[in-house]
Amino acid sequence: MSSAFPQLLSPLRVGRHTLRNRVVMGSMHTRLEQLDQPLERQAAFYAARAAGGVALIVTGGFSPNSEGRLEPGGPVLDAVPQADELRGVTEEAHRHGAKILLQILHAGRYAKHDEVVGPSAIRSPINPLIPRALTKGEIERTLDDFVRCAQLAERAGFDGVELMGSEGYLINQFTARHTNTREDEWGGSLENRSRFPVELTRHVREALGPDFLIMYRISAIDLVEGGSTGAEIDLLARAVEAAGADILNTGYGWHEAQTPTIAYQVPRAAWTFAAARLKRAVRIPVIASNRINTPETAEAILARGDADLISMARPLLADAEFVNKATEGRSDEITPCIACNQSCLDHIFTERVATCLVNPRACRETEFSNGPASRGMRIAVVGSGPAGLSAAVESARRGHVVTLYEAESQLGGQLNLARRIPGKQEFEGLLRHFTRQLQLLSVDVRTRTRPTPDHLRAQAFEHVIVATGIVPRTPQIPGIDHPNVLGYIDVIQGRVEVGRRVAIIGAGGIGHDVAELLLDDGQAHTTDKFLSEWGVDESIVQPGGSTAPHPAQPLRELYMLQRRPGRIGAGLGKSTGWILRSRLKRNHVSRLMKSRPCSQPRVDNALARAGATRIRCAGLQWSGVPSAASTRTTRFKRTHPRLSESGALRQVARLN
Numbered sequence: 001m002s003s004a005f006p007q008l009l010s011p012l013r014v015g016r017h018t019l020r021n022r023v024v025m026g027s028m029h030t031r032l033e034q035l036d037q038p039l040e041r042q043a044a045f046y047a048a049r050a051a052g053g054v055a056l057i058v059t060g061g062f063s064p065n066s067e068g069r070l071e072p073g074g075p076v077l078d079a080v081p082q083a084d085e086l087r088g089v090t091e092e093a094h095r096h097g098a099k100i101l102l103q104i105l106h107a108g109r110y111a112k113h114d115e116v117v118g119p120s121a122i123r124s125p126i127n128p129l130i131p132r133a134l135t136k137g138e139i140e141r142t143l144d145d146f147v148r149c150a151q152l153a154e155r156a157g158f159d160g161v162e163l164m165g166s167e168g169y170l171i172n173q174f175t176a177r178h179t180n181t182r183e184d185e186w187g188g189s190l191e192n193r194s195r196f197p198v199e200l201t202r203h204v205r206e207a208l209g210p211d212f213l214i215m216y217r218i219s220a221i222d223l224v225e226g227g228s229t230g231a232e233i234d235l236l237a238r239a240v241e242a243a244g245a246d247i248l249n250t251g252y253g254w255h256e257a258q259t260p261t262i263a264y265q266v267p268r269a270a271w272t273f274a275a276a277r278l279k280r281a282v283r284i285p286v287i288a289s290n291r292i293n294t295p296e297t298a299e300a301i302l303a304r305g306d307a308d309l310i311s312m313a314r315p316l317l318a319d320a321e322f323v324n325k326a327t328e329g330r331s332d333e334i335t336p337c338i339a340c341n342q343s344c345l346d347h348i349f350t351e352r353v354a355t356c357l358v359n360p361r362a363c364r365e366t367e368f369s370n371g372p373a374s375r376g377m378r379i380a381v382v383g384s385g386p387a388g389l390s391a392a393v394e395s396a397r398r399g400h401v402v403t404l405y406e407a408e409s410q411l412g413g414q415l416n417l418a419r420r421i422p423g424k425q426e427f428e429g430l431l432r433h434f435t436r437q438l439q440l441l442s443v444d445v446r447t448r449t450r451p452t453p454d455h456l457r458a459q460a461f462e463h464v465i466v467a468t469g470i471v472p473r474t475p476q477i478p479g480i481d482h483p484n485v486l487g488y489i490d491v492i493q494g495r496v497e498v499g500r501r502v503a504i505i506g507a508g509g510i511g512h513d514v515a516e517l518l519l520d521d522g523q524a525h526t527t528d529k530f531l532s533e534w535g536v537d538e539s540i541v542q543p544g545g546s547t548a549p550h551p552a553q554p555l556r557e558l559y560m561l562q563r564r565p566g567r568i569g570a571g572l573g574k575s576t577g578w579i580l581r582s583r584l585k586r587n588h589v590s591r592l593m594k595s596r597p598c599s600q601p602r603v604d605n606a607l608a609r610a611g612a613t614r615i616r617c618a619g620l621q622w623s624g625v626p627s628a629a630s631t632r633t634t635r636f637k638r639t640h641p642r643l644s645e646s647g648a649l650r651q652v653a654r655l656n
């Protein structure tokens, strides 16, 4: 069968194994171990991705000893009973034709517990705890712990291990001058700083033999002061290759780096230049990673010869069937990862289990029924924002007959606002995806229609799902009626002229999005522009690969006003809020708080944003709808897009 993705779908021989295609599921710590029945849940999570066609799965990081855990209770693999329990996970991956590696991750100075250690006693800016410098004896013992962990992985049925040498974790801390000031054989010269990863790879190879796959995740660019140069990274790559690594995976930027590496602001495949450099340095297969979320992007990277394999982590949270759909010529049906981080990384950072904004079934594989409903019903969905679209698609997929009502001429609700924000163009793809699904599932779509209770009653729907969303609340501020005060929806939709000096009232997510829009210069968001704005040196001549940032000249003078005390934008997502705050700072946006005395700025326009009110739905008395005993009405309690999709799925799951 001819394919649009000949490179992506071609097999690859690695070591003594054959991978069925070029798609690697990147490592993700999901925190599933914190829930009841953790092993069943993990087995189901990986089984879904293996059944979805991925060639090689890498698990989330397991620490080789208790010091290396990221947090108390974090996953460790240091004993035989644990290895035996993990058999269920590897068997599921193998049953569906995938290979599976266990990632060994020692957090080093990023650990958030009392046993925190590192090559040197240098604190990380993102951890209040100062690490204790490992003694020479402890370094040897740590290497043994890694080897024991790899042996246990083999016992559990894993095809190999990934040694996590990037993102600023312990191995990476040894390789960078920045964190390794040792004066013994484990620090100082490049050879000494490389000793830990090289010895580690050699020890694992010697202990596990030639059949066991060893993947080394190298930091292809550190993005921190005192990080490695490109030439040093190339030498390290060759040294781990010589020590026995079969595959080189790549990571970009340490966790403490001040450059975004995976958020939606990062253009697709922006870091591939660093993987391509390593591909030229070694003979073993190299994996490109980060923000590669379509088969088209992946195919182009392979076709250019920039990498041999493609790692996708979040895209496989968003759609477990990614590879099958690409194989079957249905790539337009792939649910796209929009790189929002809201339900995956932000959950992990706030001690919750990961899932996915666009696929709430992710990490809930054992909870939601996926097959057809026992009885097809006639269902009306009112409102076509993310919740309504999701409810309509999911209901139709499970065999119900669905009518979707939308008051506007266009489907999408708030998605139509989100997709206009610079850097949030991925939302466009999400809307396209939903629209295509509605078509394929023959959902009866009625735009420009506000259904009345009489209409719904007359249609004899058995279930009505109300997903009518929100309207902005107008704050009661003197002067709010002045013609220069604008609403954010009009501004985002380009329906009003905005002056050069603007005050934005409200500093939450929407306030920040509006600021991004008003500062945007209208130029395409290319990789070159992104790398230049954030000061990334593609040649990696400077240690760490950072150079002076070149932000675009701000187009406007902005003031952001926040009534609440505390840091401006403190409620933004953990993994993306700092990016927005740092862009505003660079654009000289003045941020004012009510609690802080300030002079009143003179501005051309004020943009009011003060929370949202649920739409009451044009006079519909929802309590009046279910006149027939068989009709039930569901109103989403929370209408914010963050929760609405999973809310939708939960509602639909009940319609069995």
Ligand SMILES: Cc1cc2nc3c(=O)[nH]c(=O)nc-3n(C[C@H](O)[C@H](O)[C@H](O)COP(=O)(O)O)c2cc1C
Pocket (backbone or CB within 6 Å): 026, 027, 028, 029, 030, 059, 060, 061, 103, 105, 164, 217, 262, 289, 290, 291, 292, 311, 312, 313, 314, 315, 344, 345, 348, 354
């Ligand atoms: C929820 C979550 C957990 C992650 N945990 C790990 C991990 O344990 N080890 C690791 O090497 N990378 C981890 N990563 C990073 C991913 O492997 C990957 O580098 C990153 O998500 C960018 O790739 P993507 O755009 O394909 O998602 C994690 C990412 C996410 C979203």
Ligand code: SF4
Pocket (backbone or CB within 6 Å): 314, 315, 317, 318, 336, 337, 338, 339, 340, 341, 342, 343, 344, 345, 355, 356, 357, 358, 359
């Ligand atoms: S939550 Fe957002 S970033 Fe995370 S996998 Fe889903 S779409 Fe991608």
